[in-house]
Every structure is written in structure tokens, then in C-alpha cells.
Amino acid sequence: xxxxxxxxxxxxxxxxxxxxxxxxxxxxxxxxxxxxxxxxxxxxxxxxxxxxxxxxxxxxxxxxxxxxxxxxxxxxxxxxxxxxxxxxxxxxxxxxxxxxxxxxxxxxxxxxxxxxxxxxxxxxxxxxxxxxxxxxxxxxxxxxxxxxxxxxxxxxxxxxxxxxxxxxxxxxxxxxxxxxxxxxxxxxxxxxxxxxxxxxxxxxxxxxxxxxxxxxxxxxxxxxxxxxxxxxxxxxxxxxxxxxxxxxxxxxxxxxxxxxxxxxxxxxxxxxxxxxxxxxxxxxxxxxxxxxxxxxxxxxxxxxxxxxxxxxxxxxxxxxxxxxxxxxxxxxxxxxxxxxxxxxxxxxxxxxxxxxxxxxxxxxxxxxxxxxxxxxxxxxxxxxxxxxxxxxxx
Ligand SMILES: Cc1ncc(COP(=O)(O)O)c(C=O)c1O
Numbered sequence: 001x002x003x004x005x006x007x008x009x010x011x012x013x014x015x016x017x018x019x020x021x022x023x024x025x026x027x028x029x030x031x032x033x034x035x036x037x038x039x040x041x042x043x044x045x046x047x048x049x050x051x052x053x054x055x056x057x058x059x060x061x062x063x064x065x066x067x068x069x070x071x072x073x074x075x076x077x078x079x080x081x082x083x084x085x086x087x088x089x090x091x092x093x094x095x096x097x098x099x100x101x102x103x104x105x106x107x108x109x110x111x112x113x114x115x116x117x118x119x120x121x122x123x124x125x126x127x128x129x130x131x132x133x134x135x136x137x138x139x140x141x142x143x144x145x146x147x148x149x150x151x152x153x154x155x156x157x158x159x160x161x162x163x164x165x166x167x168x169x170x171x172x173x174x175x176x177x178x179x180x181x182x183x184x185x186x187x188x189x190x191x192x193x194x195x196x197x198x199x200x201x202x203x204x205x206x207x208x209x210x211x212x213x214x215x216x217x218x219x220x221x222x223x224x225x226x227x228x229x230x231x232x233x234x235x236x237x238x239x240x241x242x243x244x245x246x247x248x249x250x251x252x253x254x255x256x257x258x259x260x261x262x263x264x265x266x267x268x269x270x271x272x273x274x275x276x277x278x279x280x281x282x283x284x285x286x287x288x289x290x291x292x293x294x295x296x297x298x299x300x301x302x303x304x305x306x307x308x309x310x311x312x313x314x315x316x317x318x319x320x321x322x323x324x325x326x327x328x329x330x331x332x333x334x335x336x337x338x339x340x341x342x343x344x345x346x347x348x349x350x351x352x353x354x355x356x357x358x359x360x361x362x363x364x365x366x367x368x369x370x371x372x373x374x375x376x377x378x379x380x381x382x383x384x385x386x387x388x389x390x391x392x393x394x
Contacts, residue, residue, distance in 0.1 A: 005075040010192060011261040018071025020064055031251045032064045061239045065247040069254050070222070073212070076191040076257070077204050079224035081231030083238055084250060088187065088207025090243035091221030092116055093123075095183060095203060096152075098237035099229065102128030105149045109136035109166060111159035111365045112185070114354040120154075133364075136166045137297060139174065146178055156185035158301075160339075161313045161349045161373035162366040163188075163288045165297040168304060172200025181229070187211070187340075192264035193306045203229060208245075210340030211310070214256040214263050218249040263342070263378065267310030270384065271376040275312050277385055283322070283392045285315040285370065311339060313349070313373040316392075320369035323348050326391030327372065332379070333387050339375030344384050347373050 005017050022030050037056040039045040047053035056062050066084050074082035085091040096119075100106070108120060110133040120131040134141040136159055146153075153175045157166040168184060175182040184196035185205040190212060196204050206212060208220035222245075223234050238244055245253075268291065275289035287294070290301035291308030301308055316322045327335055333344045337353055347353060354367045362368070376384065 008075075010076060013072065013075040014192075014257045014260045017075035018068045020068050029065065029068055029251060029254050032059075032247050034063075034247075035059050059247065060242050060244055063247050063250070065254075066245050066250040069245070069250040069257075072254065072257055073191075073206070073222050074224055076260075077186070077224040078191075078195055078197050079204065079230070080227040081235075082222055082224045083230055083235045084208070084245035084253075085221040085223065085238065086243040086245060087219045088185075088205065088209055088221035089115055089119065091205050091207070091223045092119060092185075094234050094237050094241070094243065095205065095223050096124055096129065097241070098233040099181065100124075100129050100151055103149060104129050104151045105147050106131040106152045106154055107142055107145045107150055108133055108154040109156060109159065109164075110134060110361075111136055111162060111164050112154070112156045113160045113187075114349075114356055116156070116185070117361070118356055135364075136164045139167065139170055142171065143174060146174075146180070150178070150180055152181050152183055154183045154185075156187070157194075157304075158188050158290055158309065158311065160188065160311070161288075161347075161353070161371065163290050163295070163311060163313065164366075165290060165300050165304065167300055168194075168196050168199040168201055172202075175202070176200070188309050188311050189305055190260060190264055192260050193268070193309055194304060197224070199304070202226070208249075208253045208256075209338065211264065211267070212253050212256050212260065212340075214259065214340060214342060216338050216341035216343065218252045220245050220249045220253055264309070265307060266378050267376060268307035270378065270381050271310045271312050272308060273381045274374070274376050274384060278312075278314050278388075281392050283316055283318075283326075285317050287314040288312060310376045311373070312376060313371055315368060315370045316372060318370060320348070320350065323370050323372050326388070329391035330387045331390075332383060333374070333377075339373075341375065342378045344377035344379060344387075345375045349373050 036058045070082040132145040134145050155166040172182045181202040183203045184201040187207045203225040206222040272291045278287045289312040333346045336345045
């Protein structure tokens with residue numbers, strides 16, 4: 001992170017960090033929709049390509065609107081460098097392709113986003129990078145899974161969908177004692193609620209598609225960390241392989257970031273109220289939400305996060321049949337896989353986001369048939385509750 005932002009609070013950084021303005025004096029950030037940049041001479045072109053002179057060349061490498069988003073997110077996460085990607089998945093792929101080679105090994109928390117699991121198990125395995133999965137909250141299992149060829153510890157906290165927590169500072173200590181990197185997917189909390197780098201993580205992953213956008217408009221991602229690992233190595237992979245962010249999407253994410261602080265606080269307030277209400281419903285067997293005192297890691301959530309966030313899940317009595325009935329009985333909440341939107345969304349993980357896991361993987365990750373995930377939006381809480389009442393009464 002550049003020195004210039006040290007004095008600013010998070011809300012100011014989210015609105016102003018990295019701001020660019022052209023000679024026209026526009027107030028909102030400009031969108032540079034151009035694939036390449038023009039040089040004054042052949043010598044200037046050569047100097048840009050050789051790196052002797054800074055400046056833009058081609059939008060697969062750098063683009064001013066994308067750079068503005070990168071600087072703003074780096075300032076929010078407290079990282080030296082950020083690279084923006086075409087999606088959250090390409091942020092994870094770019095990190096692994098840049099930092100790992102055939103024969104390397106990852107230790108990952110078991111309860112991760114289903115597609116991340118497929119990326120590790122199917123595609124990285126195909127190029128000789130293997131992964132062992134461990135329970136997120138069991139530090140001794142992480143330690144036991146580390147091998148001589150391990151390079152990365154990979155965690156998602158809170159986890160998707162059952163909001164299990166990993167102790168970032170403890171995982172960072174473990175990683176560094178063994179010469180490894182800790183990579184944390186900070187998608188659920190965002191830097192408004194949790195800053196993994198300050199807790200010792202080396203790299204932060206984002207699906208910008210979620211809360212960074214905040215209104216479900218664009219797909220994008222980002223990797224944040226130090227100048228060498230992220231600014232050179234991950235950037236080097238991206239400019240070569242190409243899954244970079246479009247300038248238009250970067251602009252949408254910039255607009256999203258401006259309200260990140262306010263939204264994350266409001267999502268957390270609504271989710272806490274909904275979680276408490278769900279706990280009182282007879283049809284509900286269990287509620288997973290880190291802001292509830294009944295959450296097994298409530299103390300860690302209080303220490304590690306500024307608030308518990310907008311994601312919760314719960315198990316209804318009656319398994320899949322009852323879960324589908326409840327989902328189908330909603331009239332306002334959107335049945336969709338995305339999360340982090342102002343609009344509340346509802347999904348059945350076992351048959352959608354985590355449908356490609358084996359039965360054993362589902363069981364180990366707590367993805368049971370009666371589990372429902374809600375990304376609690378910013379509608380009036382009474383309306384969200386009212387929309388769930390019909391299905392709970394069935
Ligand atoms: C925790 C988490 N990480 C990563 C991703 C992947 O992001 P994207 O869909 O932007 O590729 C998702 C998507 O849902 C997610 O929930």
C-alpha cells in the first residue's frame with residue numbers, strides 16, 4: 001500500500017484511494033475502454049516494452065481504470081500490490097499458477113467454495129499440483145497435513161456455506177514457521193470486516209463479484225499481497241495468460257467500493273437479526289452464523305472480524321424435500337447462486353454450488369440435504385422474515 005493512504009480510515013480509502021482524473025476534470029473516475037495505448041515514437045514504444053519507461057502498453061497488461069481499482073483495494077486490504085482478474089476463480093488460478101509448480105502441494109481447508117475444490121482436485125491435480133483437505137478450525141490437522149513439498153496453506157474464512165472460521169493469525173504463524181505462504185479468500189468479510197494481511201496472511205483472494213460490487217452486476221476478482229509475490233509474480237502470469245479484468249467491470253467495482261463500509265455494516269445487522277429469528281423457528285434444526293453466541297467460534301469471530309457479515313445458513317427439518325419447499329415458497333428473495341448483493345439470495349448448496357462434491361466430501365463439509373444458504377440483503381428485515389414464513393410453516 002502506498003504511504004499516501006496510511007492516514008486515511010477505511011471509508012475514505014474505499015472512496016478516494018487511487019483516484020484518477022483526466023485533463024477534463026471529471027469527478028467520477030473515467031473508464032478507459034481501449035485495448036492498447038499509443039506511443040509518441042518507436043523509441044518510446046521500445047522503452048515501454050523493455051520496462052525502462054513506465055506507462056501503459058496494452059490492456060491485458062495494465063489499464064488506468066483497472067489500476068485505480070487495484071490501488072483502492074490494495075489500500076483497503078493494507079497490501080503493497082493488487083492485481084485485478086476476470087473472476088474470483090481466475091484470481092485463485094493465477095495465484096496457484098504463478099507461485100506453484102508440478103510436484104508442489106497445497107493444504108486447504110475442506111469447507112471451501114465448491115468450484116475452488118474442483119479447481120484444486122481436478123485441474124491443478126492434472127498439472128501435478130496436489131491438495132490435501134483439512135477441517136478449517138483444526139490447527140493440528142493443518143500441521144499434520146504439511147509435507148516437505150507443501151508450499152501453500154489455503155483458507156476461506158468464514159467458509160461457504162456453513163460459516164466455519166479459521167484462526168488467521170494462528171495459521172499464519174504455522175505457515176511461516178514452516179516456510180510456507182498463507183493464502184486467504186476474504187470474499188465473505190471483505191476488508192471492511194476483516195484484514196487478513198494485518199493478521200499475518202501473505203495473500204488475499206477476492207471474488208469481486210460478491211460484496212465488492214455489492215449489486216450483482218459484474219464478475220471479477222483480485223489478488224492482494226506484497227510487491228514481489230503479487231505485483232511481479234501473479235501479475236507476470238496474468239499479463240501472459242490473460243484472465244484480466246475489463247475496464248468497465250473495474251469501474252463498476254470502484255462504484256461498489258465507495259459504499260462497502262456502509263453496506264457491510266448493514267448486511268451484518270440484517271443477518272444477525274435474521275439468524276436470531278431463525279433460531280426461534282420450530283422448523284429449523286440449526287443455524288450457522290458467526291454473530292450468534294451459539295456459533296462454536298463466536299469468540300474468534302468477535303476477535304477476528306469487525307462484524308459477522310451477511311452470510312448465514314441453516315438446516316431445516318425434513319431434508320432436501322423440505323429445503324426445496326421452503327426455497328420455492330419465497331416470493332421476494334431471489335433463488336440464485338450469487339451472494340453479496342443488496343438483494344437477498346437463497347440457495348440449496350447440496351444441489352447447486354456444492355453439487356459436484358462427492359457424498360463423502362459433502363458430509364465432511366457439513367453440506368447436508370436440509371441446508372439452505374441465505375446471503376442476507378439490505379431489504380427491510382421484516383420483509384425478509386415474512387418471505388421465509390410461508391416455507392417454515394409448511
Ligand atoms: C468464497 C468464494 N470464493 C471464490 C468464488 C469464485 O468467484 P467468481 O464466481 O467471481 O469466479 C466464490 C464464488 O461464489 C466464492 O463464494
